[in-house]
Amino acid sequence: MAESISVGIVGVTSYTGGELARLLQQHPRFQLCEATARSAQGQLLSEVFPQLATGPLTVTEQIKEAQIVFVALPHGAAAEVIPDLLAEGRRVVDLSADFRLRDPQTYALWYKHEHPCPELLKEAVYGLCELHRSELREARLVGNPGCFPTATILALAPALAKGIIKPAIIADAKTGISGAGRTLSLNNHYSEMNESMDAYGLEGHRHTPEMEQELTRAAKNGASLRFTFIPHHAPMTRGILATCYADLVEPLSESDIRRLYAEFYRDSPFVRLAPRSPQTKWTAGSNSCLLYPTVDQRAQRLIVVSCIDNLVKGASGQAIQCANIMCGLPEEAGLPVSGMFP
Amino acid sequence: MAESISVGIVGVTSYTGGELARLLQQHPRFQLCEATARSAQGQLLSEVFPQLATGPLTVTEQIKEAQIVFVALPHGAAAEVIPDLLAEGRRVVDLSADFRLRDPQTYALWYKHEHPCPELLKEAVYGLCELHRSELREARLVGNPGCFPTATILALAPALAKGIIKPAIIADAKTGISGAGRTLSLNNHYSEMNESMDAYGLEGHRHTPEMEQELTRAAKNGASLRFTFIPHHAPMTRGILATCYADLVEPLSESDIRRLYAEFYRDSPFVRLAPRSPQTKWTAGSNSCLLYPTVDQRAQRLIVVSCIDNLVKGASGQAIQCANIMCGLPEEAGLPVSGMFP
Amino acid sequence: MAESISVGIVGVTSYTGGELARLLQQHPRFQLCEATARSAQGQLLSEVFPQLATGPLTVTEQIKEAQIVFVALPHGAAAEVIPDLLAEGRRVVDLSADFRLRDPQTYALWYKHEHPCPELLKEAVYGLCELHRSELREARLVGNPGCFPTATILALAPALAKGIIKPAIIADAKTGISGAGRTLSLNNHYSEMNESMDAYGLEGHRHTPEMEQELTRAAKNGASLRFTFIPHHAPMTRGILATCYADLVEPLSESDIRRLYAEFYRDSPFVRLAPRSPQTKWTAGSNSCLLYPTVDQRAQRLIVVSCIDNLVKGASGQAIQCANIMCGLPEEAGLPVSGMFP
Amino acid sequence: MAESISVGIVGVTSYTGGELARLLQQHPRFQLCEATARSAQGQLLSEVFPQLATGPLTVTEQIKEAQIVFVALPHGAAAEVIPDLLAEGRRVVDLSADFRLRDPQTYALWYKHEHPCPELLKEAVYGLCELHRSELREARLVGNPGCFPTATILALAPALAKGIIKPAIIADAKTGISGAGRTLSLNNHYSEMNESMDAYGLEGHRHTPEMEQELTRAAKNGASLRFTFIPHHAPMTRGILATCYADLVEPLSESDIRRLYAEFYRDSPFVRLAPRSPQTKWTAGSNSCLLYPTVDQRAQRLIVVSCIDNLVKGASGQAIQCANIMCGLPEEAGLPVSGMFP
Secondary structure (H helix, E strand, C coil): CCCCEEEEEECCCCHHHHHHHHHHCCCCCEEEEEEECHHHCCCEHHHHCCCCCCCCCECECCCCCCCEEEECCCCCHHHHHHHHHHHCCCEEEECCCCCCCCCHHHHHHHHCCCCCCCHHHHHCEECCHHHHHHHHHCCCEEECCCHHHHHHHHHHHHHHHCCCEEEEEEEEEEECHHHHCCCCCHHHEHHHHCCCCEECCCCCCCCHHHHHHHHHHHCCCCCCCEEEEEEEECCCCCCEEEEEEEEECCCCCHHHHHHHHHHHCCCCCCEEECCCCCEHHHHCCCCCEEEEEEEECCCCEEEEEEEECCCHHHHHHHHHHHHHHHCCCCCCCCCCCCCCCC | CCCCEEEEEECCCCHHHHHHHHHHCCCCCEEEEEEECHHHCCCEHHHHCCCCCCCCCECECCCCCCCEEEECCCCCHHHHHHHHHHHCCCEEEECCCCCCCCCHHHHHHHHCCCCCCCHHHHHCEECCHHHHHHHHHCCCEEECCCHHHHHHHHHHHHHHHCCCEEEEEEEEEEECHHHHCCCCCHHHEHHHHCCCCEECCCCCCCCHHHHHHHHHHHCCCCCCCEEEEEEEECCCCCCEEEEEEEEECCCCCHHHHHHHHHHHCCCCCCEEECCCCCEHHHHCCCCCEEEEEEEECCCCEEEEEEEECCCHHHHHHHHHHHHHHHCCCCCCCCCCCCCCCC | CCCCEEEEEECCCCHHHHHHHHHHCCCCCEEEEEEECHHHCCCEHHHHCCCCCCCCCECECCCCCCCEEEECCCCCHHHHHHHHHHHCCCEEEECCCCCCCCCHHHHHHHHCCCCCCCHHHHHCEECCHHHHHHHHHCCCEEECCCHHHHHHHHHHHHHHHCCCEEEEEEEEEEECHHHHCCCCCHHHEHHHHCCCCEECCCCCCCCHHHHHHHHHHHCCCCCCCEEEEEEEECCCCCCEEEEEEEEECCCCCHHHHHHHHHHHCCCCCCEEECCCCCEHHHHCCCCCEEEEEEEECCCCEEEEEEEECCCHHHHHHHHHHHHHHHCCCCCCCCCCCCCCCC | CCCCEEEEEECCCCHHHHHHHHHHCCCCCEEEEEEECHHHCCCEHHHHCCCCCCCCCECECCCCCCCEEEECCCCCHHHHHHHHHHHCCCEEEECCCCCCCCCHHHHHHHHCCCCCCCHHHHHCEECCHHHHHHHHHCCCEEECCCHHHHHHHHHHHHHHHCCCEEEEEEEEEEECHHHHCCCCCHHHEHHHHCCCCEECCCCCCCCHHHHHHHHHHHCCCCCCCEEEEEEEECCCCCCEEEEEEEEECCCCCHHHHHHHHHHHCCCCCCEEECCCCCEHHHHCCCCCEEEEEEEECCCCEEEEEEEECCCHHHHHHHHHHHHHHHCCCCCCCCCCCCCCCC
8 A cells, every 4th residue: 555645734723724634534645644723732633623533633833744734824924934844845735825926026016015935936836736737746835726716717718728718807706705714804704794795805806916817827829818806705605606708709609618618628637517507516525616618699708607615626625636746646636526415 | 644555466475475565564655455366365364474464464366456556476477467457447566577678579589478468568667766767657557677687777877878888798696596486496495505606597587688678778879788697596585786897988986986876876765875895685675776886997897786685676675666656655655775684 | 743752772883783773764753863882983874884774873972862772782881881871861771681680699690790780670670571561661771681581481481371381491492693793703703603503502591590580480380490491503694493392281282272372462462373383584574473382292292482583572673662662652663573584 | 455346326316315426436345336216317417416526427217236225215115116126135225214113003103104015124224323233234124214313312322321311302403404305395495494493393203203213222221201302494404403301310410421422432433522512514524423412400401412414424424334334344434524614
């Protein structure tokens, strides 16, 4: 039997940290040997998160053994601990926004502070496996994509790569509340958000530059985009649905477009074309992204609906997928492909 | 004290029928004297809907006394009973789609059958009070707007009337499940829809022609629209949020646009500009529409967020608002303006 | 037309405060002239709560004019401001727990601090209108019942008053999350509570002594109770369902029991016997309590199911009902009897 | 590598059928080779349930190869097909109620029809693994427990086995709506059930005799129970929480009771004592049962809170657990122990 690879989680008390711990329990090769969190040091992980049957695993202060480290800290905090982890010879998948953008000035503009280690940005690989698989193999540092960017980029990359749409794009996204994490706020207070929808980030959401960077890279001829991204809160815990709109360059049938998308993701085990308009819940608990590209024939617009579980393909599952590739394992090792429904 | 006006409900066992009965209990002048439904004849209304404290009111087969009749039947069925109600001298507010479109051919195209009484289409008034207040005063037959059209038209009419946007428009709408009514289907089966979102009607939703008709009428110079409307199911009972996108003709500040909208709805007691991005739940149980117009300055796009309660302003409340105008009462008589939150 | 009575709300930014403001808008005689809150002084109430179309009403620091004051502060804080309000000649309905218990020692035991003005406890009337209607007429200070006690006491009072059950009672209650108020906590964080149920207060919930006090008073012969009360969080915003269990003293048919309950509440406009097992949502937004008493014939146990809206009959609506009685108005003035469903 | 064991699902289009297919994908030894359903013959399973990435697996009419068959049909229908499956030499785990009761008369009384093959009732093993592990090893036919019985029996068996409680027991259970399956009805229509709770089965729920049978078997001295079971609908998809109440025979501390429970389930990998009052969601997607036994010291009552995922430990997961034992595999093979939270 193959040897196990030791992995650790920094910031295990976050939702993405807990989800990493849950998913790693089913992994054939990764062995969760360490989990840190300032607030819960010394506690059993199964007391912090009683849903986890992790037995004697105790939350510690610092990573000591793990070869692969998943960092589940807020942006800013992540960039503070990562240089040391790398210096100690570990490989890092960072779930925060700190290593997603290539340009430190864009980072400073959207995150309102200078990047603490801009020299690492060049090296970091953007961890959207479906687009950057080969770079990930040797990566030492991965900037794991945001949840909205994952759903949106996967929805639009094939159309942009093939040049079938004009660069004026609207992405209207709906997210479950777990995307806001575990930090208390009226924005994720039960009675405020339940049975209600609202748009937010209307003045500009921080995931926008990440999407612009990757969509521009994916575009056939690097055309500059006119891109509007509007996220919405949906009264559910998990799930992102992104509805993406762009004008077609020339008329195309729906079956042409489905063929083009199927071809683009032929070797991607987690991206599937849905047989009909997909529900976010079809992806719950899984690392899958379900796409449904279609055409409004009256208006000659491409519409692509994209669904993921924001905590899995939009965060912790994708991080494990990255680590699988980094370690030369099968991309889908230990990751559910089927969703939990209902 | 002023005399009461007798009103009746045809199809009281539907959600919109029950909501009419609830709202009418608080009305200062309308007296619900009759409620019909084939399936529940002879039962107390308070047994059919135990939430209603309507005492001895019994469901009957046929309208006999009411001066004003609200018809809450499915499309097709409504048009079958309405000619007789009119012939008996009653005035009718029809909550179905049967008298919303002016053109019988458009009706036949989208509803897949010939209109049974096309001659009445000319006479019928489209019951969006904010746009057709004066026509409603003398109306004998009102086609009460659909829930999506109400939210969307109120969001876009000011911008189109003032000519500040180009006619390429996208409306991405999210609705609570009660919009699908009380008819059983997997599409409103609890376990299928809960904790999930999906887009539907991607091949063309029946509310589209109604919006095109009214938005074209509202537009400054009647420009022909290139209009895409995509509805989504949201896991909540009530509420519609429409997010509307259109390119600006020329740069405008957010405050200019807010002023323009405030001016347009100055005399409309149910339409308010929200102080910040509104939640659907702020309108729950009320007849209000909350609008939030803003600008994506990077892309020069107008974005208007619009919230209503689909069963009140999107159906039964609006029907009563129409009837208020028809009877020369204050437009807001008996209708809640404040939402039930949380 | 009758003169209006000026009322004020202390602590208007709480959920019960907002709900008072909403309900008072529909009241024929009470005029909301003042609303205070330390955190929101100087703001328009309609900015704090955009669901409220309260126009120019601004949040202030102190009550100055109101004849009737509703106090919607946390326990402890309420008892600090109420003596002054009374000294100024106002009448007070306190929605906190500060004036519900008659015995200052019981208060100290359960609330972990001495009662600041125990002399007022003698005077205060427990505001469960159905049981204390006559005392309320002249009351200067009312301790408005808790939400769980309202549902539970109304469920059990008839059976205890008639002596048909033994005094070993279990009340298993389920509440929507709004019962926990607007204070941030993991216990009302959306992602923690959504799609989940749990029991809480297993070590003793603070509403217990209040129920014991009132159930003992209601009991035919003042038998001492052996009473277990276990509340549960339900993943919904509003609503309480209490399922109450007690052994019958002697066999009784279901119809006997329904007759006994109907008789007991004959003059109570807000308490109704449900025609079948009631849903909490049948009471949403209304001041009604729906009761369904039945018998487990195999075990000879009385089971009473009781439903209310915790923010209306369980808080703000009941407070207005008390004030109606205090002012000699019809008990149901301005209060919805029918629930908002679906 | 160990050989795979071929398994099949009869009635794969039900929720429990789909859940079996999902869980079996992660099983190390069971190979899902066949899935039948009259309504979906010839369709890809991944079209019927797009959440399932089951590739080319097509729904068929009849089981042909499977050594182990999971029957996910309604009661009545299950008993019609199972004799043939057994005659063909297959081993069967039946998820319906058809083989849970030992006494055919009890079956006839509660299910309103004669049992079609009463001779098999003697042979069938009640598949609650924690209580019947040894009988399951050789079983040819297993009656997989109902969801409510699983939660309730596991909660009460230790106390009854040790004789620490009196036989007057109340179980107040709350279930997610998926327990009602996929058959359309107003009882699982989204808008009716969302944001609402109600009690049902007040006239006697069919799971009652199953609980009485097993609780009596578990009881130290076979005392006859006085047992009341009341289920409630909770507005969530998955999860059961049972709150069980019984008087203590003599005073016991909470730690004594926790020790007794821990000892009872020492060798049961799926039953854990929760460190604090458990949430149903801590078990979501897992085969775990979380127990929290405690004491109301004032009333000297034992209270046990029990949580499961009704579709996993309450149905499909438990069925696989049974099959694991039948095949001599580790009891937990292929079954998640940790829950998906949030």
